[in-house]
Amino acid sequence: MKSIKILYIIRQAEFGGGETHIKYIFDSIDRDIFVPVLVSFRAGYLSDYAESLGIKFYLLSDKFYLLFFNIIKLIRIIKKEEIKFIHAHGTKGAAFVLLPAVLQNKKLIYTVHSWSFHPELNKLQIKLRLLIEHLICNYAYRVIFVSQKDYELGEFVSPEKKLLIKNGVDVARFFPFRNERFRIENGYTGNDFVIGFFARFTQQKNPLFVIQLIKSLVSESQQSKKQFKLLMIGEGELKEQIIEEIKKNNLENYVKILEPSFEIEKYLQIIDCFVLPSFWEGLPYGILEAMSCGIPVVASRETNICEISNCYDDSFCEPIEVEAFKKRIIQLANDSNFYLRVSENARKTIEKNFNIEDSIIELLKIYGKLKVQKE
CATH class of the missing domain: 3.40.50.2000 (Glycogen Phosphorylase B;)
Structure with a gap:
C-alpha cells in the first residue's frame, strides 16, 4: 500500500498537552501508511521521542525577525519530503505554515487545543488573535476541536469543517497501580x-x-x-x-x-x-x-x-x-x-x-479521506 507523508507542526516540541496529543498520534497510526514529519520552533521531549521512532524532525527558529526564513524553510521541507497534507497543532504552528500550505496547495488540518484569544489578553491582542484564527480556519480543510467549549466558541468556522474529537487516553498504559x-x-x-x-x-x-x-x-x-x-x-x-x-x-x-x-x-x-x-x-x-x-x-x-x-x-x-x-x-x-x-x-x-482508541478512529477517518483524494 502506498504511503503518504504528513507534516506535523507545533510551537514547541517540549512537555505539554499538544505534544502529548501528537505523541499519541505517532504511537497509534500505521507509520508505514501515514509517515510523519515533525516541525517545531523548539526541540525537547516530543522531538526526542519522534527521533527515537525514526521520525524526521526539523527545527525552525523561534526568533520573530526570522519569520521570512522560516516560511522559506517550510516550503523547502514540504517540497523535499513530498508532503501530501499538513496537520497543525495550536495557533502558532498553524499560522506559520498557512502561507506555505497555500503556496504549495496543501490541505491543512488544524487542531485547536485551546483558542489563542483567551481572556487574560487585552482587547487589541484578542482582536489580532481572532483575525489570525479566522485566516487559519478559512483556509483549513478541517478544524478539529478537543473540547466542547472551544467548538462552540468557533462560530466563525464553517459548519462542514468543524469536528469535535475530544482528547483521549491510552487506558491500557495508564491504569490504576500503586508502585x-x-x-x-x-x-x-x-x-x-x-x-x-x-x-x-x-x-x-x-x-x-x-x-x-x-x-x-x-x-x-x-x-x-x-x-x-x-x-x-x-x-x-x-x-x-x-x-x-x-x-x-x-x-x-x-x-x-x-x-x-x-x-x-x-x-x-x-x-x-x-x-x-x-x-x-x-x-x-x-x-x-x-x-x-x-x-x-x-x-x-x-x-x-x-x-x-x-x-x-x-x-x-x-x-x-x-x-x-x-x-x-x-x-x-x-x-x-x-x-x-x-x-x-x-x-x-x-x-x-476519553479513550484514545475512539479519538484515533475519528482522526483516521479524516486522514483516510485525504489519502483517497491524493491517490
Missing part, C-alpha cells in the same frame, strides 16, 4: 500523601500557586493523618522562580522537581492526588491521564476542565484559592472511603468518555 517500590526509591514513605503537578512551568499553569498550596498544607499538617509532599514534573520559564520560592519558604524537604519523562505513568503510580490550578486550558491530558490511573484530581474551575468534571460523579473543580484546594486535599487524605470512591469513578469516567 510502592518506585515510591520508596523516590524517597516517599507510607505516611506521605504525595501531590502531583505535572505540567509546563508557565503562567498559564499557575505553578507558583501550587507552592503556596503545599506551604499551607505543611503548616497545618496536624489537620491530617498524613505528611504532605509535592512532586513537580516539568520545564518552563518560571522554574527558577519556583526554586526560589521553595528555598524562601523552607520547603526543600517537601517539594521535589523532576525533568519531563517519556514514562509519566510511572510517576502517576507514586502520587496520591493530582492538581492543576490553570487559568485557562484546552482539555488537559494531565488530568485525563491521572484519572485513568485512578488518581483523584483537584483543579481550577475553568470551563474546559469542568467539561471533564461534568462527565464525572465527583466534581473536582474549585476556585483558584489555597483554602478551597487545601480543603479538598485534606478530605482525600483523611477519608479513605471517599478517596476510594473518587478513584474508582475517575477510572470509569475515562474508560467511558
